[in-house]
Amino acid sequence: MELRHLKYYVAVVEEQSYTKAAERLFISQPPLSRQIQNLELELGVQLFERGSRPVKTTEVGQFFYLHAVKLLANAEEIKMMTQRVGTAEKTLTIGFVGSLLFGLLPKIIYLFRQQQPKLRIELQEMNTKQQIEALKEGKIDVGFGRLRISDPAIHRILLREEPLMVAVHAQHHLCIFEQGLYLSNIIDENIFIYPNHSKPNFSTQMRSLFYEHGFDPSHLIEVREVQLALGLVAADEGICIIPQSARAIQIPNLKFIPLLDKAAISPVFLAARNMDENSNIQSLMECIYQVYDQESIVYQRKANNENAN
Ligand code: BEZ
Numbered sequence: 001m002e003l004r005h006l007k008y009y010v011a012v013v014e015e016q017s018y019t020k021a022a023e024r025l026f027i028s029q030p031p032l033s034r035q036i037q038n039l040e041l042e043l044g045v046q047l048f049e050r051g052s053r054p055v056k057t058t059e060v061g062q063f064f065y066l067h068a069v070k071l072l073a074n075a076e077e078i079k080m081m082t083q084r085v086g087t088a089e090k091t092l093t094i095g096f097v098g099s100l101l102f103g104l105l106p107k108i109i110y111l112f113r114q115q116q117p118k119l120r121i122e123l124q125e126m127n128t129k130q131q132i133e134a135l136k137e138g139k140i141d142v143g144f145g146r147l148r149i150s151d152p153a154i155h156r157i158l159l160r161e162e163p164l165m166v167a168v169h170a171q172h173h174l175c176i177f178e179q180g181l182y183l184s185n186i187i188d189e190n191i192f193i194y195p196n197h198s199k200p201n202f203s204t205q206m207r208s209l210f211y212e213h214g215f216d217p218s219h220l221i222e223v224r225e226v227q228l229a230l231g232l233v234a235a236d237e238g239i240c241i242i243p244q245s246a247r248a249i250q251i252p253n254l255k256f257i258p259l260l261d262k263a264a265i266s267p268v269f270l271a272a273r274n275m276d277e278n279s280n281i282q283s284l285m286e287c288i289y290q291v292y293d294q295e296s297i298v299y300q301r302k303a304n305n306e307n308a309n
Helices: 003-015 018-025 029-043 059-087 098-102 105-115 128-136 173-177 202-212 226-234 244-248 279-294
Strands: 091-096 120-125 142-145 154-169 191-193 220-222 239-243 254-258 265-273
Touching (some): 003 059, 059 265, 091 098, 128 142, 128 265, 154 226, 202 220, 226 239
Parallel strands (some): 091 142, 191 220
Antiparallel strands (some): 154 265
């Protein structure tokens, strides 16, 4: 059985007609019918109801159709990914989630540009889910995100687990917890979560954090982005949770308090195509670890081909 046979079969099922399928495939009808007959012979099953008009699949034919579609999609993915790997030596396109821009991403990219002056580096903001699709479509070579999204074609490396902090107004009553506080201390507050687009995202992660601890805070307010959330906190409208590195956003009258619950972390993941041996990705990882060392960040060194959870 060849991919060609699957394409023929899928076309007949979707067009519900041999004539239309043959037109779609730019072949004539007799060889198409012959190929489908051969396929049935090879599989030893009947894929279509005999004499049905429009053409209808049998139960086993429907089962085969669903798997054929999946296999063809996989083949298409492999084609796009391979084309990308073949042209990726001079350019590295990086997808990233917005929240990383307020942390170490600019520093990492700046250093990487200095280390790789001949490499063209392109940055594209997108959420973690979009990064997985973009990797498979060959639109990016590496993605940085915060969500644990799995896909068989992609491997994910946990770079570090960033602590979370609570941002409050400098005169807020929670400032008595200067050394740190727990989710249970903040559930009755107005809590701004963000962003309010491209879900799943950091706001999804914050909701899960509360639910996993058995809390259902009633005053979660979604806002467009982290700067807006921090601006509103500075106006004492409420509080918000940020990854530690977002403290770099300078707005007067803000205080940042560590969140002490054990699960109060936001992981940072690198995602790349399985088996992509692009040496630029390994160099980028070395550059990230260099920045972590400079910033005294705790991490576990990984190789590009290691998968992590
Ligand atoms: C980090 O904050 O750990 C990070 C940000 C961007 C890329 C890689 C790591």
